[in-house]
Amino acid sequence: MLGTEKEINRFCLELSEQDVVQRIYELKAQLGSRLLILGHHYQQDQVIQFADLTGDSFLLSRQAAECKDAQYIVFLGVNFMAETADILTSLWQKVFIPDINAGCIMADMAEACQVRRCWEVLQRSFPGEVIPITYVNSSAEIKAFCGENGGLTCTSSSADGAFHWALEQDMKVLFVPDEHLGRNTAFKAGIDPEEMAVWDRQRNRLVGPENPRVILWNGYCPVHQEFSPDSISAVRKKHPGVRVVVHPECSCETVQAADEAGSTEYIIDCVRTSPAGSVWAVGTEINLVQRLSLEHGDKKIISLDETVKPCPDMLKISPRNLLRCLEGLLGDRTENIVAVDSKTAGWARVALQRMLSIR
Ligand code: SF4
Structure with a gap:
């Protein structure tokens, strides 16, 4: 040995x-x-x-x-x-x-001390009215903060359930650290964009409506943020009849322009259950897109934007x-x-x- x-x-x-x-x-x-x-x-x-x-x-x-x-x-x-x-x-x-x-660049955009500072401000403005939800892409310390303050963790597969759980209790949601996943999920849950504020982590302040229902931390995934409505227009032009599926870490505009949006498992399922001959442009990490393409030789599977680099971590x-x-x-x-x-x-x-x- x-x-x-x-x-x-x-x-x-x-x-x-x-x-x-x-x-x-x-x-x-x-x-x-x-x-x-x-x-x-x-x-x-x-x-x-x-x-x-x-x-x-x-x-x-x-x-x-x-x-x-x-x-x-x-x-x-x-x-x-x-x-x-x-x-x-x-x-x-x-x-x-x-x-x-x-590590994860997105997770590093929210430090526990920053989240605590934000929480203090929110507790002064909305005492006892906020539930903290953290995306699983966050440090153990932030997950612990959410557990200790009546909140929970979610993944992209369980974000809808987490939001419903909080909103059914008539509470506001603080969502950390992915602004896009938070916005996409809140939008799906029927929250008006006018009721969503952003917590600016660099300036330590709330930007948006005075009495929001959802407060979004302004973090993002540098890989998924690269996919844009322009990538979708370009791929539709080049591949008529293509279906576009993206991950909800993409911006809200990109999700709205796509045919489908969902977690990694959802994306895999979309491709797997589609008929032979389908053409898919997939907006997520390139290693998964390439594997899907190899595994489904009877379908055409391409990256939504081939210039987007793989996740460095x-x-x-x-x-x-x-x-x-x-x-x-x-x-x-x-x-x-x-x-x-x-x-x-x-x-x-x-x-x-x-x-x-x-x-
Ligand atoms: S793709 Fe990389 S940077 Fe983006 S969320 Fe996943 S681990 Fe973090």
């Missing part, structure tokens, strides 16, 4: 790409049911091939919560997903990520750093462990369990 981090690094660097793949499969066989590898749909094919289960954030959080056997859970995705898995699994289970620096996960992570866990090394402290995890679990129970 390789002992030090240096030994592991040297061993992994010296292997050919083919040997890396073979060694990962050997270690998977050796660890058997003690190891569970969860893979997000936005991962590259060369990485996703090692996943035992694949899904979007919602499915993967559910799978992590239901996983009762594996001692080691390795997350092929970004940091907030691994944190979520750690929060939802038992204390004896350890969660790892092959690159601890794989998802790209940080590679077979070589997965191997390094697996060799490390065998040697009881802790470099790749994602562990949320127990107080934060406790309240974050409350927010996540509320999400899992309303869907």
Whole structure:
């Protein structure tokens, strides 16, 4: 067994790409049911091939919560997903990520201290009238904040349910950190755009109506924000009869111009259930679009805008750093462990369990 981090690094660097793949499969066989590898749909094919289960954030959080056997859970995705898995699994289970620096640009747009500052202002203006909802693309600290303040977490699959849950209680919603997902969901729930305000995180102030029903944090995903109504017009012109499906992290104008909008699982389902010969332009991360195109040879599946780059953080996960992570866990090394402290995890679990129970 390789002992030090240096030994592991040297061993992994010296292997050919083919040997890396073979060694990962050997270690998977050796660890058997003690190891569970969860893979997000936005991962590259060369990485996703090692996943035992694949899904979007919602499915993967559910799978992590239901996983009762594996001692080691390795997350092929970004940091907030691994944190979520750690929060939802038992204390004896350890969660790892092959690159601890794989973050999420959108999640980093909301820091817990900024959210607390916003909350203080909202509590002065609307005492006891606001429910905080955080998109799962956020730190464990923000999830904990929502759990502790009567709110919850949601994914793009469960955002509708989360909004209905809050609005049925006749409460205002503070939605963090994705302005677009919040606006699209509020719009779908029948909220007038005139009743939506934006919390300007850079200036620490509320912009919009004085008495809003929904307050949107002004964060965004730099990948999905690139898709625009212009991309849709261009693809319709080039491919007459094309159907356009986009993720709700795209802007409201883009969602309105598309034929369909929904979570990653919704997009996959749209393509899968459409008849042979269908033509789809898909507005989401390119790795998923390319995989859909390969898996559905009887349909034409293209990216809504081929100039949109892949998510830089998802790209940080590679077979070589997965191997390094697996060799490390065998040697009881802790470099790749994602562990949320127990107080934060406790309240974050409350927010996540509320999400899992309303869907
Ligand atoms: S695609 Fe966007 S939301 Fe998803 S991890 Fe990358 S930056 Fe974050």
